[in-house]
Amino acid sequence: MPYSLYIHLPYCLVKCPYCDFNAYAAKSWPEEQYMDALAAELRHYISQPPWAEQSIATIYFGGGTPSLFAPRSFARFLTLVSNLASIAEDAEITLEADPATVTPEKLSGYRAVGINRLSVGVQSFQPQLLKTLGRIHTPEDAHDTLTWARAAGFANLSMDVIFAVPGQTPAMLADDLTLAHGHALEHLSTYSLTYEEHTPFFAMKKKGTLRPVEEDDEVAMYLLIQERCVAAGYRHYEISSFARPGFSARHNANYWNGTSYLGLGAGAHSFSAASAWGTRWSNERLPRRYMEKALTHGTATTTVETLTREQAMSEFVFLNLRQLHGLTPAAFTARFGVDFDEQFPHVTDLLTEGLLTSTSGRLTLSPQGLLLADTIFASFV
Ligand code: SF4
Incomplete structure (x- = not known):
């Protein structure tokens, strides 16, 4: 069975106060060394079952902020992947991009090295909401990124939208959707803001310094997204995801459909469907420790979990039900x-x-x- 490859790049220019991803604020990052560690990990796994002799259907560079890394780093990694394994001819190769970190040249560079899908972390076009979310890009940066990405030859563009942000009104969301649809994107991912433990937003909510949007308003916003996206020609195919025909996110669909995926990088998770009910494992989360381990042993695994039949049954149900x-x-x-x-x-x-x-x-x-x-x-x- 073809499988998916996920690569986690954990550095960000700042850490957003709502974010609980494995991401670290950094003014500089050890790009070469990190790519060396990814290469070591790839070499370790690629000749072992279930990855050996299977083709790769999708590749996803997530983060963190992958667009902090230069196109040449991805060129180097993708060349190594194609030397060691077979990448399907029609493989979907996605990179997450933060509008604060790209230029037209950089986007052209990503396209030139084989990345064919860009997922842009716009979140909102409203300056005050971007400020609340602690994002460092402006609405203009977001518009520019989408425009430059098209000019660079990306025919598959996705954009993230966050809703139920404190201070947001349905009218602001409607405006965001109108602006997003103006870019004729192939895909939209929409997430309601959540207050995850150990984030500054969680503490602020607890202290009462940040007031979440009322539940009724949050529901109204979700319904508004559905209505506007469907009216604009998108298919609502997963709880949070909307796509033009033929542009559903194949990488994510592979997760939901129980396909094996190999995760490389700090804190990355992997899943192998080869054992009875599946096995998953995860990597060392801290980038420095991840690099030390991967460079020394070729692997940086910290936890391994063999799924029980009951777990596999539950997952089968909700991974399918989340798809419409x-x-x-x-x-x-x-x-x-x-x-x-x-x-x-x-x-x-x-x-x-x-x-x-x-x-x-x-x-x-x-x-x-x-x-x-x-x-x-x-x-x-
Ligand atoms: S840019 Fe994305 S990954 Fe980085 S801190 Fe903000 S939300 Fe998290």
């Missing part, structure tokens, strides 16, 4: 040898309450269910 095409109970039975309704009898209640819908043998989240997805998923664990 949902799941077929027959596929569940084929994989696990047990009747879906028998394993999860509460599905009848979810259908009666109108949170799930059953049509032509497919079970999907209803519009109401989409708003309560986390609660519904938790009921399958």
